[in-house]
Amino acid sequence: MSDKANDKVNVFLVDDTPENLGLLSGILRAAGYTVRMADSGRRALAMIESLLPELVMLDITMPEMDGFEVCRELKSKPSTSGIPVIFISALSDPLDKVKAFKTGGVDYVTKPFDADEVLARVETQIRLDRLRREMEAKNRELARLDELKNRFVGIAAHDLRTPLTALIGYSEVILEPGPADQARDHDMVKRIQRAAFFMLRLVNDLLDLSAIEAGSIRLDLAPTDLREILRSSVELHGTLAAPKRIAVELQDDAGPLLARVDEVKLEQVLGNLVGNAIKFSAPGTRVRVSLRRDGDWARFAVEDQGPGVPAHELERMFEPFQTTSVKSTAGEKSTGLGLAIVKKIVVAHGGEVRAESVVGRGTTFHFSLPLDPSRPNG
Ligand SMILES: Nc1ncnc2c1ncn2[C@@H]1O[C@H](COP(=O)(O)OP(=O)(O)OP(=O)(O)O)[C@@H](O)[C@H]1O
């Protein structure tokens, strides 16, 4: 380690002999460490708690409170238990060294000090401790991903079983022995198709989200007229909402609004938001979709007259697999992936998304995308 690398590394020295403190701090400071020290265990504990060092060097024989006791105290508190402790010892009794390790020490140096040896031991312990912390952080991240993956698998298996059972059931009806019934068969095939489409969408969502979670969301950006995309999405959803007698209205000022976006992913965002508005609203209501320019931003809003989401559930909606107390109004399927995907896509575009809701009134989802600064927008 160069002097520079040690620059902000804090080491704490505890020794009742001022001469030892002077020697050790001299060695460490010369190597670039920041050194603080105390001449008693009590004072050391208070100072260590107020500013956590990366390593503590602790004299064993001290009046009042010896090094073992200080070490035990440090190891008993969550805030200080992880700090590596190197004992400073003049004792040649091997039993004390064993005790040093048993109390939680990771190494020891013996008086008289050899500067190179002291530095080598300090550096090694600091490096090991950093590696340990890195590994702990990685383990936590792995545990989180593992948990997410388990939920993926569990939910996917569960949600795929329903349409699969339906596929088997409908095909059995078609295959039943007896007189041919074309109308019935046609109906069954339509049901089979619906179940298959649902499965396809679920699998696509899962693949999307797992790709996004793995950090590989890839945007295929191209200059796109946002109004064009919005118009066709509203048209499509208007048709889909017709059986529920929900009107999907488009409110936008005329003129193109250009941005560099991934067209397919933007359609997915709109599909999810407009789809939700239809899915969670009662028949006979209306959904209003709007787009306006606000400086360098395109601001979209999807507003419904549905039941509204209680405030404490608003943030949760954007987490994968999270649904809320609001349920679909015509038995539509709900997996809780849509908004998680929406958020990742919008954020990947440099935009933001949020929900606003009044229980009993309705919900509005707002999202913004940065406009293409190199093109004139009207
Ligand atoms: N417009 C809305 N009005 C009321 N509640 C909503 C609305 N949009 C979403 N929610 C609530 O948020 C939850 C999460 O929405 P999200 O789109 O992530 O999942 P989903 O629609 O249930 O399933 P998926 O989109 O995966 O098919 C929904 O289950 C619903 O409880």
Ligand SMILES: [Mg+2]
């Ligand atoms: Mg949805």
